Amino acid sequence: MHATISHPNDLDAHWMPFTANRLFKSAPRLFVGAEGNYYLSSDGRRILDGMAGLWCVNAGHGHPRIREAIKAQADGLDYVSCFQMGHPEAFTLANRMVGMLPDGLDHVLFSNSGSEAVDTALKVALAYHRRRGEGGRYRLIGRARGYHGMGFGGLSVAGISRHRRDFGPLLPGTAHLPHTLDLARNAFSRGEPEHGVELADDLERLVQIHDASTIAAVIVEPVAGSTGVLPPPKGYLKRLREICDKHGILLIFDEVISGFGRLGASCAAEAFGVTPDMITCAKGLTNGAVPMGATVVGKHIYDAFMTGPEAAIELFHGFTYSGHPLACAAGLATLQVYEEEGLFERTRKIADHWEQAAHALKGAPHVIDIRNIGLVAAIEFAPRPGGPGQRSAECAEACYQDGVLVRAGADLIVLSPPLTIEPDEIDRIFASIRKALDAIA
Numbered sequence: 001m002h003a004t005i006s007h008p009n010d011l012d013a014h015w016m017p018f019t020a021n022r023l024f025k026s027a028p029r030l031f032v033g034a035e036g037n038y039y040l041s042s043d044g045r046r047i048l049d050g051m052a053g054l055w056c057v058n059a060g061h062g063h064p065r066i067r068e069a070i071k072a073q074a075d076g077l078d079y080v081s082c083f084q085m086g087h088p089e090a091f092t093l094a095n096r097m098v099g100m101l102p103d104g105l106d107h108v109l110f111s112n113s114g115s116e117a118v119d120t121a122l123k124v125a126l127a128y129h130r131r132r133g134e135g136g137r138y139r140l141i142g143r144a145r146g147y148h149g150m151g152f153g154g155l156s157v158a159g160i161s162r163h164r165r166d167f168g169p170l171l172p173g174t175a176h177l178p179h180t181l182d183l184a185r186n187a188f189s190r191g192e193p194e195h196g197v198e199l200a201d202d203l204e205r206l207v208q209i210h211d212a213s214t215i216a217a218v219i220v221e222p223v224a225g226s227t228g229v230l231p232p233p234k235g236y237l238k239r240l241r242e243i244c245d246k247h248g249i250l251l252i253f254d255e256v257i258s259g260f261g262r263l264g265a266s267c268a269a270e271a272f273g274v275t276p277d278m279i280t281c282a283k284g285l286t287n288g289a290v291p292m293g294a295t296v297v298g299k300h301i302y303d304a305f306m307t308g309p310e311a312a313i314e315l316f317h318g319f320t321y322s323g324h325p326l327a328c329a330a331g332l333a334t335l336q337v338y339e340e341e342g343l344f345e346r347t348r349k350i351a352d353h354w355e356q357a358a359h360a361l362k363g364a365p366h367v368i369d370i371r372n373i374g375l376v377a378a379i380e381f382a383p384r385p386g387g388p389g390q391r392s393a394e395c396a397e398a399c400y401q402d403g404v405l406v407r408a409g410a411d412l413i414v415l416s417p418p419l420t421i422e423p424d425e426i427d428r429i430f431a432s433i434r435k436a437l438d439a440i441a
Ligand SMILES: Cc1ncc(COP(=O)(O)O)c(C=O)c1O
Pocket: 112, 113, 114, 115, 116, 118, 147, 148, 149, 150, 221, 225, 226, 254, 255, 256, 257, 282, 283
């Protein structure tokens, strides 16, 4: 297998996602195995995974319990639709999730990715208001620097301009809150920053402009991830909840990253003690082993649909692979692993070491901010004059050569290791970054 795929011509047909295709194909970086906190690269090196795959392999790669569960399911029922039929594992998984999540998150719609979970949540919000005779509530509010996947719905409420600009006008009727990054007041904060609760009040401004009767929902990542790890300012999420309640606006937390242990709790709603009307999740739900997304809604939302003739379909929405048996098997095994290995509690314990190790980089060349919460962190660099983004790209490459995989963004290194990471591995990640920074101009 290695001999054939290592030839550049063979790499041509795959149009790789979010990748500089020509650059990659001129010097491919291929992985051929993974176990625990490490990848095995095609050149035979063990690479410490500082990203948990892509914020998803929370229990570590190739967990035997999860692997066995998927195999066993494939040997039994490979596929059945969840339209007008079903299989036991979909119901069991939904029950397990609801049992694990905070009260008020009671019913689960399955999908296949974070993007689908988000678009599902946005559609449910619109349909919910319509069911209740408030169909005039069509407006969806996101936030600057938000990331909600690549569907047209998620992209419309997202706030990263480079992701949006090539794709036309997107959904009409959206608006955006300001982002919460404030380097002047909050640089080098540990956990939730002190300043910025008042940024939630911008929702009142949007209500004044658009009128609450046109607003269906607000969606935010409780901890913005892809844009470079922005923990919410103290009190911000609570304030957002209060303003939503005041105006009858649904609050959606996009927990695709923050769900399933990343913050040392089942989800950010639990970690911050603020319960939204819906959460979206994916990634850590199946430990990344089989694609799955889910939208978890409050009883009040579900009940609003459970009216009218019993024989009528209540929501015209779903996917061929909603509640796929392999994904459900992976999800059930994953949740069991989280519980039995106490990974959320372990995350809370080790987060202290993580924080100390991250903030020890304060004063390293080019570092202008370090942000962390749970087992996630970002290190922000001053851009190189005339070369924005170069320092982080060079830093990530140097770390990779050193055997550590970190993710580079625009002048950022973003980290979210498996929750099984050991203290010496944490030290290794930050030592590798320090070494790289010392060598970068
Ligand atoms: C907060 C958030 N929402 C949605 C998504 C989209 O998930 P997916 O790539 O599975 O569609 C992501 C992916 O990183 C995410 O971080």
